[in-house]
Amino acid sequence: MSKKIFSGPFLLFIICGTIVPLGVITFYGITDRSGAFTLENITAITTGEHMEALLLALGLALISTVICLVIAFPLGLILKDSKLGKKGFMVFIFILPMWMNFLLRTMAWQVLLERNGIINQVLGLIGLPDLNIINTPTAVVLGMVYDYLPFMILPIYNALIKIDKNVIEAAYDLGAGYRQVLQKIIIPLSVPGIVSGVTMVFVPSLTTFAVSNMLGGGKVNLIGNIIEQEFTASSNWNLGAGLSLVMMIFIVISMAFIEKFDRNGEGNII
Amino acid sequence: MKKTFKGIYLAIIILFLYMPIVTLMVLSFNEGKTMNAWVGFSLKWYKEMFENRIIMEALTNTLTIAFWAATVATIVGVTACIGLNAMKEKHRSVFMGLNNIPLLNADIVTGISLMLSFLLFGISLNYGTVLFAHITFCIPYVILSVMPKFRQLENHTYEAALDLGASPAYAFFKVVLPDIMPGIISGFLLSFTMSVDDFVITHFTRGVGINTISTLIYSQVRVGIRPTLYALSTIIFVAVLIVLIIVNVISNKKEETRHEKN
């Protein structure tokens, strides 16, 4: 009996919950309102406004992902090394914020960052200059980092605690410095976690519309906003579906990315 | 020196993560309805919350849906990882790609496409369709949490167990499962949390009379969110925090007694 059979239930959910709806979306994407075949909804991505929104979304998602990685990796190391018996607890501290509803959390940032908001009032009290980032791409990046940081912390931490302490000690015994241990052992061994984290942050950042609407003050127009707009205000589901299909290309790209890093990084771990 | 630096780093990140949450908690005690003016301390939103039938029903729905969705998604996700690992590299990457689709799709696309699919097959929307949709979007989180654990597994310990006469099931539960457990826990918790947080997909796949906390919050955006919902969120948040602390204390005690025995 092959172990492959264990993926049976998963396949069932993939077929019913992903492939069939994907078929429905594809059908909408390649037809117009009257139901006739067309590729216009897909080629629409090349028009100025759509391309601009896509590039901006790609840029901001990339920046957010890099920032999340830069914050989360040292954090993972600190949590891994901490002598506290509360290791698990410390990790939960980082998912806990997600128990406050997403919309409420983002709205709270709005209250904090507004021109006359709480942060600026506090800065004013202690005589510091105002922080004017609300309604700019910077605020949107902040919102993305805030909302998706836990997705980066968890997989990286999970990968880090799995690293065999003996390997690291052996490296030190053989005269390696901290830097070398980090470069030659810790980073390569945590690559699967990093790749997982990068996917989980990059992908939702790329398609978000709520964050850019609330913290970008409607001035930061991302591809997610355009797709959402097509499904709601202009109720052109066909165009919305066509543009979503284009976004699927990024799954393929991120898959290729994961593949590449797995081969390079994993070495003897199968 | 190094320790202080680490401490400061941790503190800054925790401040960043909790600043908006503390803001909301404080606002739940604001007598006024607005987020931008402090009128006075009041518990009236808490009182109103407990008296509101819709909110209480939504709370029950949210938690039961999240619990079942996360449980099923965890079981399906873990078994999927076993199966996927037995597959050829090429096949596996195809499935992993499909697995990422629900993550990548804008929620509104997933929601509407699921709704249209249910309609296509003549399935009327109810509690079950919401649950199905939630399981579907939770599975990827489980797989993404558990898969790295599987790939870091040392296969020869499992094989050694088999060589020593363990049945595959016994070997799995004794050798593999403990190693992948952190991944499973974080997968379950992520699923649970994502399910609680979801709005758009729930909205399009629910039948009559099924409200969750998220659908309540989103439905009030237009007229202004009543602070009763900040109060509710505060209570949920504090409850989860307490559960985590209790669990932590219990497991720490267990660990201590184990150390003493040794």
Add this chain to the structure above:
Amino acid sequence: MKKIKAVVLILIMAMSLTLLTGCGGKKSEGENGTLYVYCFGDYFDPELQQDFEEATGYKLIVDLFDTNEEMYPVVKNNTADYDVICASDYMIEKLLSEDLLAEINYDNVPNADNVMDNVKPFMEEFDPGMKHSLPHTWGTYGIMYNKTMVNGAIDSWNVLWDEQYKDQIVMPNSMREGYMIAAKKLGYSMNTTDEGELSAMTDALIEQKPLAYSFANDSAREIMIGDSAAMAVITSGEVIYSKEYNENLEFVIPKEGTEVWTDCWAIPKTAKNKEGAEAWINFMLSKEVAETNFEYLTYAIPNKEIADLIDEPVLNPPEDVLAKCETLRNLGSDVDAVYSKYWKKYKAD
């Protein structure tokens, strides 16, 4: 240890869930059956739910949505059978054009007489003869400004193009309201289908864009209460609420005219309990209920019986102001697509 932790965690969660579901209690059926209402969130006083059940013997189930566009696919595809829905003007027209609404039997809705006369001409536009809908709330769009942050009188949409308020203006983040402003400024109809006019309106909006602090719909009032901007385009329903927390705020309906919006009750064709739906509409139109809702919502309710209760003049505008107002029409999906094309150009610029 991790394993034990997980087991304990799951046990505790399971226990709390059983407790919660236990407390939830069994849902009892109403003696006259159940009524399913589909409405904007928090759009009537929740205490009325019990009052209605006691008065009529129906068990009431309320589902909520945020925007008309979220409600539309649900009603259109009949994914859930609702007996009575709440929807805005243009959406009522859209549902009507697709033959999704049932005619209201006025014999069952005697309180329909309470509907104010000045809202009727607007309703006639999207629901001729008012056969399918009755109003719940109504209002206008206007400019809310902070007295301490502006110079001179604010009475025209043109003020939004005034350079001295650069980075001080909150503009609406919805397509049709954005074009409404440009249309009124340029003297067009807000329901224009002329592409030349649409292009001119887009140019005007693009010219205004650098002056905007942000684009917001719902959070505009919070930005104003917090003194973060000098003026915002907002609906009259927010006036009482905003003034309560910031006494410097004033609201004006610009002299060029504006949009009148109406949110209405209507009955889908697929309703299983049409009589119950009519009982609900009748209940909402009664004097006491309108009064309760006005106090809860602070949105204007077009009910003759409570007209004297609404002492904020902008909530009940005089005839000559209303004469210059229009209601938002459903222009059909082809025209919507053209609007959307220009709106995206404006947002991308």
